[in-house]
Amino acid sequence: MGNIFKGSNRAGPKYRLIVPNHIVEEGIKSPNHPNRNHRSNRIKTTKYSVITFLPKNLFEQFHRFANLYFLFVVALNWVPQVQAFGKEIAMIPIVFVLTVTAVKDAFEDFRRYKSDKKVNSSKCRVFDNTDDKHDFHPREWCDIHVGDIIHLSCNDIIPADIVLLKSSDSQGICHVETMNLDGETNLKQRQSVTGINYESHEYKAWRFKYTVECEQPNAEIYKFNGYVKLSDVEGDITPLNQNNILLRGCIMRNTDWIEGLVVYAGHETKSMMNNRNPRYKRSKLERALNRDVIWCVIILLFLCFFCAAGSALWLGQYEDSTVVPFIPFESSEQFNPYFQAFIVFFTYIIIFQSVIPLPLYVSLEIIKLLQIYFINQDLHLYYEPTDKRVECRALNITEDLGQVEYIFSDKTGTLTENQMEFKSCTIGGKNYPHVPEFDDDIQSETGSRYSLANISRNSSVMENLKLETEIQRELSCMCLRSVGSIDVTVPANSHKNQVQEFFLLMAICNTVVVSLHPHEDIMDDEGNIASSSNSLHVPTVSAKVNLNQNQSENVFIEKYTKLADSEHRKKLPPLNQDGTTPRASKSLLPPIHHRSSLDVDKFPKYTQRLEYMPKISTPTGSVAGSIAGSSIRSDMSRTRYEAESPDELALVRAASTYNCCLKGRTANSVTVWLPGEGEVELKVLHMLSFDSTRKRMSVIVKHPLTKDIILYTKGADSAVLSVLSKKYREEEEYIKMRRNTEEHILEYAMLGLRTLCMAKKTIPKADYDKWAKAHLEAESSLEDREEKLLDSACRIEADLELLGATGIEDKLQEGVPETIHNLRMAGIKVWVLTGDKQETAIQIAYSSQLFNPEQQLIVVNAENKEATSDLMRHHLEEIILEEKTPQETETSPPTKKKEYGLVIDGKTLAFALEKDMEKLFLVLAGKCNSVICCRSSPIQKGLVVHLAREELKVLTLAIGDGANDVAMIQMADVGIGISGQEGMQAVMASDFAIARFHFLERMLLVHGHWCYSRMARFSAFMFYKSLISTMILFWFNLYSGYSGNTHIDSLFLLGQHVLFTAFPPIVNGIMDKDLLPETLLAFPSLYKVGPEGRTYTRLSFLIVFLDSVYQSVVVHFVCYFGYFEGVGIWEFGTTMMVSLVLSILFHQAIETYRWMWPQWLTLILSFVFFYLFGIIIDSFFMTFDHPMTPYWVMQNTISKPIHAIIVLISVVVALLPRVIVRSVQMTVFPDEIMKAQHWEKLKEEEEQEDETQPNSRVASPDSGFDNRKDSKDSGYDNKALDMKNDASEQNGLPEVGYKNGRVRHRQNSNQRTNENQVAETTT
Amino acid sequence: MANGTPGTPGPEAEKAASRRPKDTKLKQQRLPAWQPILTAGTVLPAFFAIGLAFIPLGVVLLVTSNDIQEYRYDYTQCVNSNEDKCADLLTNLTATGQTCTCTFKIELKEDFVGTVYMYYGLTNFYQNHRRYVRSRDDSQLHGYDVDSLYSDCEPFKTKKLNTSVEMKIAPCGAIANSLFNDSYTFVYKGDGTKNVNVSMLRTGIAWASDKDVKFGNPSSKNGSDDPWAGFTNPPNWNNKMVYQLDPDDENNNGYKNEDLIVWMRTAALPTFRKLHRRINHQQTEFTDGLPKGQYEVTIDYAYPVTLFDGTKSIILTTTSWLGGKNPFLGIAYLVVGSICILLGVIFLLIHLKWGRNTYRRQFVHQSQTRRTSEMINVTSRTTFN
DSSP: HHHHHHHHHHGGGGGEOOOGGOOSSTTTTTTTTTTTTTSOOOOOSSSSSTHHHHHHHHHHHTTTTHHHHHHHHHHTTSTTTTTOSOOGGGGGHHHHHHHHHHHHHHHHHHHHHHHHHHHHEEEEEEEEETTTTTTEEEEEGGOOOOOOEEEEEEEEBBBBBEEEEEETTTTTTEEEEEEEOOOOOSSEEEEOOOOOOOOBBBOGGGGGOEEEEEEEOOOTTOOOOEEEEEESTTEEEEEEEOGGGEEETTTSSSOOOEEEEEEEEEGGSSHHHTOOOOOOOOOOOHHHHHHHHHHHHHHHHHHHHHHHHHHHHHTTTTGGGGGOTOOOSSSSGGOOHHHHHHHHHHHHHGGGGGSSSSSHHOOOOOOOHHHHHHHOOOOOGGGTTTTBEEEEEEOOOGGGSOHHHHHHHSSSSOOOEEEEEEEEETTEEEEEEEEOOOHHHHHHHHHHHHGGGGGGBBBOOOOOOOOOHHHHHHHHHHHHHHHTOOOTTTTOOHHHHHHHHHHHHHHHHHHHHESSOOOOOSBTSSSBBBBGGGGHHHHHHHHHHHHHHTHHHHHHHHHHHHHHHHHHHHHHSSOOOSSSSSHHTTTTTTHHHHHHHHHHHHHHHHHHHHHOOOOOOOOSSSSSHHHHHOOOOOOTTTOOOOOHHHHHHHHHHHHHTTTTEEEEEEEEEEEETTTEEEEEEEEEEEOOOOOTTTEEEEEEOOOTTTOOOOEEEEHHHHHHHHTTOOOOOOOOHHHHHHHHHHHHHHHHHHOOOOOOOOEEEOOOOHHHHHHHHHHHHHHHHHHHHHHHHHHHHHHHHHHHBBEEEEEEEEEEOTTTHHHHHHHTTTTOOEEOSSSSSSSHHHHHHTTTTOOOTEEEEEEEEOHHHHHHHHHHHHHHHHHHHHHHHHHHHHHOOOOOOOOOOEEEEHHHHHTTTTTTTTHHHHHHHHHHSEEEEOOOOOHHHHHHHHHHHHSOOOOEEEEEEEEGGGHHHHSSSEEEEEEESOOOOHHHOSSESSSSSHHHIIIIIIIHHHHHHHHHHHHHHHHHHHHHHHHHHHHHHHTTTTTOSSSSSSHHHHHIIIITTTHHHHHHHHHOOOSSSHHHHHOOGGGTTTTTOOOHHHHHHHHHHHHHHHHHHHHHHHHHHHHTTBBBHHHHHHHHHHHHHHHHHHHHHHHSSSHHHHHHHHHHHHHHHHHHHHHTTTTSSSOTTTOOOOTHHHHHHHSSHHHHHHHHHHHHHHHHHHHHEEEEEEEESOOOHHHHHHHHHHHHHHHHHHHHHHTTTOOOHHHHHHHHHHHHGGGTTHHHHHHHHHHHHHHOOOOOSSHHHHHHHHHHHHHHHHHHGOOEEOO | OOOOOTSSOHHHOOSOHHHHHOOOOOTTTTTOOOOOOOOOOHHHHHHHHHHHHHHHHHHHHHHHHOOOOEEEEEOTTTTBSSOOOOHHHHHHHHGGGEEEEEEEEEEEOOEEOEEEEEEEESOOTTTTTTHHHOOOHHHHHHTTTSSSSSSSTSSEEEESSSOOEEEEEESSSHHHTTTTOOOEEEEEEEEETOOOEEEEEEEEOOOOOIIIIIIOOOOOOSOOOOTTEEEEOOOTTTTTTGSSSSOOOOOSSSOOOOOHHHHHSOOOSSSSOOOOOOOOSSSSSTEEESSEEEEEEEEEOOOGGGGTOOEEEEEEOOOBBSOOTTTHHHHHHHHHHHHHHHHHHHHHIIIIIIIIIIIHHHHHHHHSSOOOOHHHHHHOOOOOO
8 A cells, every 4th residue: 555655645647536426515527626637437438430430531531552553543533634434433443332332331330329318318316415315326437527426236236446444244345246357257356445534424425525536547457546535634544546446347246235436437437448449350352352453453563564565555656646646645645655555554554454453352241241230130140048149259260161181179168068067086095976867957957047047157957866865975064073073082083074174265265255135235226225024024125126127137037038949948858768767867857847947937027136045954864765845944045055166056056955055155254054063054164266387276274173274175176286295105095095096096087077176184373373374474475475475375274184076067068079079070160178187078078079989089187298199290200101101002991081180288388389299299189180189288278279370270269268368369360259157358369159069060161151152253253343343444545546545435444343243242142042041051061162172163263263264255356357347436335335234244243143132132233223324414415524425325326236146146145254164164074063953953852842742751951950950949959869870870989979879988998098099108 | 029128018918909910811821822833844835935936037137138139348458559558558658648549349139139238347347345335425425515535435435646735635535536537439340341330328327316415516606616726636647627517518527427337336346347328229230239249449558457466358248137147146056946845845855755644643641532621631651652
């Protein structure tokens, strides 16, 4: 705090002075008001206002090179010597493009404006002193000013940066969720300002009459300094720090209500100052386009030089200019061929401007915008339970979705639900596998519930865990005496003791926050204090809470009802293949189901945010049926947990299932309910929170009876096992226990469970005091604080006693194995980057089809760099050797190429990613079809993606859901965020946000493919269009003395790009489908077209160029010879223009795969529009269009039969080669897309045939499509099952079901891993 | 979307309604579609159709073109009575304003049946040069009272009559200045016995739209009776004023003079012909066209073309619905039609060989035994190779 005092002595501007508004009489606006210079809470994120829009937008648009170029061309046209077109007409294209872009910008800005308006008009209760009632009144956010005191209820969004003055909590604590700010979902504690003496009364808003000084607004969200001036006396202050401030955008949680003083508002809030603009990404195709635009520039320059040189030569043949009647020069000095060549060069730049496709970029933007709209609208990518569509955040990389070569995926929360379930534990070397019995129901139920509750991680869904009888027995008389191991009668190391301590640890060693009752505010929306009597009655309270949470709750009602429906539906068909036991065991459940659904119906609004812990089973219940028969203890039924990570939640929930129940937690105490003891409060001395280096967390508590100081640690097995006390390496008994535990851990990992190790240690008082002192020092040190704290934590976390370990299951999301399988079939390499341990990761890899049994597994684990290098080299050589062998024996039938899977752990990865090794690593990884990096840190994830992107030059996609994936998501070409359990940060950093992993399949295989195919064809077409219309002019100039003349009306010429032929390609770019989605999904290998860039290759431009040269030659010379001598220049040009437009439109028609009404409409309208445009324009005598008045030219031209005859033959001849090549290719050498098109056609024909036959079983593609959609509510099951059956039939793949099949599969894969371990070499 | 705007009430507060997309055919991209596939099989009927349409059309065009009778005579190097080449005289004598007259005989080998037109043809004359094309003022030609002429008319915008007086040129610009000004008289000699003047019409040679609307003479200026006051003639016009182009016919004088109008409609290519006269078929000798025999042509050779290596010709021709004699289109249609037929045959062969090819059969085979649900699965394993 010292620096505050210093700061206050410095010059004024460093600090801002805030006077509470209620003690100042005049309005905020008045000139004498002390807060008048602070901004109000109105926010404005719009870029423009109505007045500034035009200049500002134009200024921004001219930052683009293409626009500048065209501006230059337009400017050139104003130079009389150079002028080629009418001055005004030459501006049409650029004006058009600028207008379209401006409209688009205006639209986007308008959306921002609306969103601002919505934010600004949110309501909040503000203390109002105007009437003498001293009341809080609702006021719009935008009318909140610095100095106001506001009142917020639980779950309110904080409208401005406020200093916390008062919280409903007796200790002045409040919790906030900073997800919107930094993406962290855990709750953060904030402390109200202490030390203020409210005139010796308790706090009331009107009693706060002190001024506050704090820093000027800044963007540092973790820093805040200031103080409250208690009196005019120097030094009589209360300091403020970051613990006292609540930042705008955070959500208040876990606290009934708070009141606070606004210190920063609107744009001066820290969140607004941190507001970043979305990045601009450029897609791979666009980079290819830019390359070809350069070719266009080269062509342009070549044409200009050629014509300029031609001009010089042509002029040079006339000795005396004055006698040549058709070269009028103002003076003979001008008749210098070289000077004229120079001048005409610029004229040609104007004339040939269209070779650079001006509308390309703006059309691309329009197309992408609409493509995104359609992706967003796709019902298949809509996730009902969370009511989420695809969110497209990047607007310009849709086609990159179709070119993905590598996918880097997170595991937890991405492949899996991130919904943890306690599955088994080992205590003191004894395994307690909790064999699941009614897995089936749990999945559907908890799955949907959990995702529903993902807004905050408030869940206390009762786990349908089968209790281990033995554990229950051990725990039945759990009491502190035994836990503290002071009871001399019990041997300190008895198993029972261990079990009890194990569960105590599970209950307390975490950061789970408990709330005992739903939050209620004493004040309603209008600022009236509610009478306290109401709050006693629970349902009424709930209603009140709902009121406070205004409309947002409505959403939940609806959601919940929907969910309930789907749940019922899901329960109907038991998909188990043995189909026997579930029914029977399920009969035990109905009471619970019934109850919970009753709860739901009664208080639907609770269940969303405030989910109650419904029941706790008593220990007296005998065995498996104990849940069903359990009574409900009323005092516990109100408990709900809010956890930072789902693992912790699972542990706490598991512990409470065993009646070892976490009841409450404050900063320095934790209350638990123990079966044999009742409620006990333990004093928490220290909380050593989790970090990624230690990979463990600890809590130091004081035993209430023995006063012993005990350290409980839980963490990754490696992190805990490495710090066990010596006896685990020396004494037989302990070694055995340790070995057993390790075995069990391995077993859990094999089952794909996440493992956590638990350990404890009793610290002698003296040791503790010593350490505590050092720790305090570390805490308060200013330099290297993190490191010192780490050291300090490591010092105390040593010599631990092993208690046991837990296995938590993280279920695979639905459809993950199919999706990964199909993505791999599509030629995409899938890498999984996870923080999990290797065995778990490998297991998940098998169950998610990342690895298949045919794949040879290469495991690279090394302790140092040399070993890593050797190992990788060794494997690489083997692979290369393997690859060579089949070639030597060519006579043998071609064996299937061997596939490899690479597993590398974090440590080894660190070596592999070093500069000199990365090449080797990439080569090795490149040989493998799938790669798993386990135990990798967020930075490593980012690095791997970066490496692949930069070194392999591949298009990467990263998908993840958590803050630890942000680096990777940002690094990748396409970042996809899963809007799942872990907050918004991944989504915020991503380009696309989807709700489930399996949506990725459709995103890539269907939408990606479409977008790529559309964009590629569109771009090629745009180049064709530009080139052909330029070449037409070029040929004419060969016959007009290289004078830079155009024979086509400049209105036609300039309108051609933006009006006559602009829309059909755009519509095709948005809607055309080369293949149906069903086909694309059924044949994932069709996706390869995109990554291999086959639709738009380097040759595409050349082909387009040659084709447009050919077509323009045809159009020009048919006209040239057809008209022969007797034709005027404008007739000649008009006929050519008609041929040109028709050629372009028919060309587009040839390129269209699927004709829907928009295509018909635009194609026909384009031509009609062009024709009418010509006729109408030529019907009026206008002189502005110097040099020519095209009066009646169009009419005269088209009324002559020769016009039609010329147009007909030139269009036919121009398009003949394309049609020939297309159809021959389609018939004789079809590529995969074409084959699939044939297949589709065939299917369609057959279906038509089938329709004629009665009782046909074959569904049409559409109805098949619908069927699937209908069954959508029941999840992915139908398709999944189909795929599965098929998979096992066709390839002998093991059956990978979600349900009962899972166990079997695991066993299979265990065997497999054992086999594969032969290939493993581990150093 | 409130992307990047922290502090926005979360999406859950934004929408009370479900965000489920609407299930419409358009939004779900399931519009009914027609999917033509360009294969040899589907394209070959089109080829035959084009071939069958083009060949007869080509024949018609060719016949039409061949029916047109045309006679062309290049008189660039014609000589006057002194056996001097007018072209040479002209280069030397331009300034003096002297004229040179050529007289020569042409012989039509057969009767020209129907309406006969007389064209003059120029070669190497770049009427499509950028500067040339622009060098006109359509407002002036329309008869508007223009105060200032287009600067593109330079250097034929104004003319200095003497040091102090500078007058606007009517009509301004290089096109008008270079107005073709040879004149012709035709005398029908028959087999040498006859001597009938072929009378020719000066009107009806320009586009009606040009004559009626685009070109118009200025009305009298305020006060002054003479609408041409204040204007002078283009320098190359040998003192002829624009209102002297056809003094006999009020409706063919000034800007409305059809020779001028025809000249002002610039040609597309450096080799061009322009319609000059119509034969007056009212005359008893020529009611059915021009009879075969000798004609004596007398030309006031005034237009220099040798300076730019040009030639000039007179062309006598009948006409058809297609225009002038030009076999190109007929041949082109025949050729393209034949090619299409040929392609049709080739495609037929391709179709027979590959049309129902192996992969297609493979799919057929598979789909015969399929059940709906299995279809996708079976084939998803099938690579397309």
